[in-house]
Amino acid sequence: MQAAVIAIHGGAGTITRAAMDAAREREYIEALQHVLQAGQRILADGGSALDAVTEAVRLLEECPLFNAGKGAVLTHAGTYELDAAVMDGATLDAGAVACVTRLRNPVLAARAVLEHSEHVLFAGAGAEAFAQARGLELVEPEYYFTQARHDQWQRARANAGMALLDHDAAALAAQQARGTEPIDPDSKFGTVGAVACDSRGNLAAATSTGGVTNKQVGRVGDTPLIGAGCYADDVAAVSATGTGEMFIRTVAAHDVAAQMRYAGVSLEEAARRVVMEKLPAIQGRGGLIAVDRAGNVTLPFNTEGMYRGFARVGEAVDVSIYG
Numbered sequence: 141m142q143a144a145v146i147a148i149h150g151g152a153g154t155i156t157r158a159a160m161d162a163a164r165e166r167e168y169i170e171a172l173q174h175v176l177q178a179g180q181r182i183l184a185d186g187g188s189a190l191d192a193v194t195e196a197v198r199l200l201e202e203c204p205l206f207n208a209g210k211g212a213v214l215t216h217a218g219t220y221e222l223d224a225a226v227m228d229g230a231t232l233d234a235g236a237v238a239c240v241t242r243l244r245n246p247v248l249a250a251r252a253v254l255e256h257s258e259h260v261l262f263a264g265a266g267a268e269a270f271a272q273a274r275g276l277e278l279v280e281p282e283y284y285f286t287q288a289r290h291d292q293w294q295r296a297r298a299n300a301g302m303a304l305l306d307h308d309a310a311a312l313a314a315q316q317a318r319g320t321e322p323i324d325p326d327s328k329f330g331t332v333g334a335v336a337c338d339s340r341g342n343l344a345a346a347t348s349t350g351g352v353t354n355k356q357v358g359r360v361g362d363t364p365l366i367g368a369g370c371y372a373d374d375v376a377a378v379s380a381t382g383t384g385e386m387f388i389r390t391v392a393a394h395d396v397a398a399q400m401r402y403a404g405v406s407l408e409e410a411a412r413r414v415v416m417e418k419l420p421a422i423q424g425r426g427g428l429i430a431v432d433r434a435g436n437v438t439l440p441f442n443t444e445g446m447y448r449g450f451a452r453v454g455e456a457v458d459v460s461i462y463g
């Protein structure tokens with residue numbers, strides 16, 4: 141019997157104690173704990189890693205604090221375009237959706253693609269039609285709306301029109317409220333993700349996002365691209381958050397598993413190289429969560445903070461925000 145474990149993230153970026161009030165911090169911590177406990181229960185009951193990560197990401201999509209599902213960020217045009225992916229390490233089955241605008245839970249659509257399609261990635265209207273045919277819930281764009289993301293988008297538009305990582309946009313708001321300098325224009329994120337190792341030693345990963353605030357319409361990041369923002373095989377499961385373009389260019393999630401498989405590198409060292417060396421070399425900012433089949437967990441990031449946590453079956457959940 142394997143010591144089953146689940147890890148989750150709620151995005152990385154300019155997340156500092158100074159920009160966070162105590163009530164807000166509590167909200168994030170409680171939300172992360174709640175999601176980890178749900179994943180932990182699935183694993184404790186003998187559920188699969190695939191089921192645990194799908195449910196964890198669905199719950200994160202339902203929570204308006206995070207940039208996925210309800211609470212997603214806006215495009216430059218003020219619309220919502222969501223991406224998600226899920227991968228089963230035991231079989232290398234994968235499913236993903238990109239640029240969807242009407243799905244309540246993009247991760248469930250990704251899971252439906254994994255289970256019920258010969259294809260891996262569906263985009264736009266075709267993804268929505270596929271999900272609808274599988275009985276998944278469609279919503280009006282207003283469903284995703286939160287005042288906080290709307291205000292963030294307006295500030296990002298006002299700030300030279302740059303695209304911002306969700307939590308960097310939040311920091312920008314706090315700094316502007318205090319009348320201090322705005323954030324470095326290159327720093328920007330807020331995606332959600334989960335990775336798990338179940339009691340049979342099988343691995344799975346899932347990632348879901350609204351993308352970066354003020355992104356161009358039609359832009360797709362790393363999240364729905366297998367190997368970039370989401371990957372699982374029989375060596376490691378990885379879910380990423382950060383400046384998507386750089387995670388695509390470094391094939392970040394797959395790189396962690398590849399280093400372990402071909403170079404015998406440990407999970408922790410492989411993830412560290414990606415996050416602390418390969419990504420920064422091309423100005424990539426963010427982090428990732430990863431587990432291996434021995435149940436090791438690593439949660440590295442190169443930003444000020446990353447909403448993150450992990451839970452082993454039978455043990456207390458462990459949640460952190462800052463570096």
Ligand code: ASP
Nearest residue numbers: 329330331361381382384
């Ligand atoms: N990686 C996501 C993207 O580029 C953004 C994020 O992690 O917040 O779409």
